[in-house]
Amino acid sequence: MRVDEPGADPALSVLDRSLDREAVSAQQRLEFLRELTTPFLRMRTDTEPKIIEQVACDGYRRDRIELELLSGMRFRAYVLVPDQVAAPAPAVLAVHGHGYGSRQITGLLPDGGPDPDDLDGHHHFAVALARRGLLVMAPDVVGFGERRSRADRGYDTDAGNSCYRLASTLLMQGATLAGLRVVELLGVLDQLAARDDVDPDRIGIVGHSGGSMLSMIVAALDERVRASVLCGYPNTFADSIRSVRHCLCNYLPGVLTLAEQPDLLELIMPRRLFLESGERDPIFPRAGFERAAAKLAEGYAAAGVADRFGTDLHPGGHEVSGWQSFAWLERALTD
Template structure:
C-alpha cells in the first residue's frame, strides 16, 4: 500500500501488545515508568529547592474579593516565569490556605485564568466558572498561582514575535528546537511547574502540605505530567486532555507541544495519568469535544477507575463528563479540589 496508515497501526499494535504483556506489581511498574517518562521528556536539571527565586512583584491589584499580584521568578536554566498570584482579600497575617497551581491551555496565557482579556482589561462576565478560575478557587478558600507556560502568553519566542507578531504561540518552534537537543516542550513545562510549586510552597499564605493543581487541554498536559513527577501535589484536576494518545493526538492534527518522542514504547496516556495514584485525581471533559473524543476519554476513565480500585482507594478518583465541546466546566471539579485540599 502507498499510504502508511496500516504500517503506523501495526507499530502501535505491536507496542501495545508488548506493554500489556508486562506482568509486574504496580509499584515496580510505577518506578520503572517514572524513570522512562523522565528519560522521554528530556534531561532537565532543577536547581536545589533552597536556590533563591529572585522574585519580583510587578503589580498588585485589590479586587472586591481578592488581592491579585503579578510576580516573576527564576525557574531553571536562567528562565524567568511570570505568574499571577491570587489570595482572599481578608486573609489574616500568618494564616495559611490550601494552594493551587493553575495551568492555562492554548490561548493567551495566564491572563485568561484570572479574569482578564489578552490586552489586560477585564473579561465580559458570562456567568461561567471559566470566566475567572483563579477567583473561583479563592472563593473556595484557596490561594492560587497561575503562571505563563513557556512558549505562550508573555513567553513566546522573541524570534516569533519579530517574524510573525500575529502568531498565537511559539509551541511549534519551541518544540522542534528542543527536539533537536533531546528535550521536549512537555518536559520543559513540567519541570518548570515543579519549580513553580517550589515558589508557591514558599509563599507565606500557602500551606505546602495542602497543594494541588488544575489544568485543562494543554494545561492538562502540564498538570498531569508535573503531578506525576512531584508528589507534593496532593490533588489534581485534569480536564479536556485525559484520553488515549491513539484516540486523540495521533488521530488528528494537534499542537506539537503534546508529543513525547518514544513514549509509546513505555506507556499510553492512561498509564501516565495513573502515576498520580494513589493521590487524588479528577477528570473532566465535554462529551462533544472534537479533538479529545469522548469514546477514548471513557476508556481512560475506565482504566483509571480500575487502577484506583486495585490500589484500594477508589474514593480518590472521580470524573465528570458534561454537555459541551472543548470547553471548561468546573461544575463539580472546583468544589472537589477545594474539598480534597481542605482535608
C-alpha cells in the same frame, strides 16, 4: 488491562502490534517522565520572586510577580490571594492551555485589562478557585502570551504561540518542550510551597488542555500535589493525540513504547484525581475519555481508594466546566 485502540494506519499498525506495554512497570514510566526534565535540570536557579503589582479584586487580591527558575528565563505569574482566609491556606497551581497565558485564566484580556465577557474555554478558572478560598498561583507557560519567541512575534504579531518553533528546535537537540515546561512548573510548585501563607501539605493542581498534560506529569513526579483536576485532556492517545491533529508540543517521543495515557494517569494513584471532559469536545473525544476513566476507576478500586477518584463528562465542548471538579478539589484540600 489494555485500552482498545481504534483502527490505525497500516503503516503504523505493524509497530503497534509489536508493543508490549503490559510488561512495563510503573517505575519505568516514572523514569521516562523524569528523563523529560533531565536536559534542563542544570539550568535550575533560585531567585526571590519580585512583586510587580498588587490589585484588590472582588473577593481576592491579585499579585503579579516575576520569577527566574531557569537561568536566563525570567517570566511572570499571577497569585490570587483570597480575602479573609486564614493562613496557611490551601493552594492550587493553575496551568493554562493554548491561548494568551495566565491572563486568560485570571479574568484579564491579553493587554492586562479586565475581561468582562469570559467567552473562551478557560472560563477564568483561576478566579473561580480563588473565590472558593484557595490561594492560586498561575504562571505564564513558556511559548504563550508574553513568552512567545521574538522570532514568532516578529514574523506575525498575532501568532498565538511559539510551540512549533520551540518544540521542533528542542527535538533537534534531544529535548522536549514538555520537559522544559514541566521543569519550570516544578520550580513554581517550589515557590508556592515555600510561601508563608500556604499550607505545603494542602496543594492541588488544575490544568486545562495542554496545561492538563503538563499538570499530569507534574503530579506524577511530585507527591506534594495532594489532589489533581485535569480538564480537557484526559483520554487515550489512540483516540485523541494519534487520531486528531494536535500542536507539536503534545507529542512525547517514545511514550507509546511504555504507556497509553491512562497508564501515565495511574502514576498519580493513590493520591486524589479528578478527570473532566466535554461531551462535545472535538479534539479529545468522549469515547476516549470514557475508556481512560474506566481504566482509572478500575485501578483506584483495586488499590482500595475508589473514593479518591472522580470524573465529570459535562455537556460542553473543549472547555473548563468546574461544576463538579472545583467543589471536589475544595473538599480534597480542606477536609
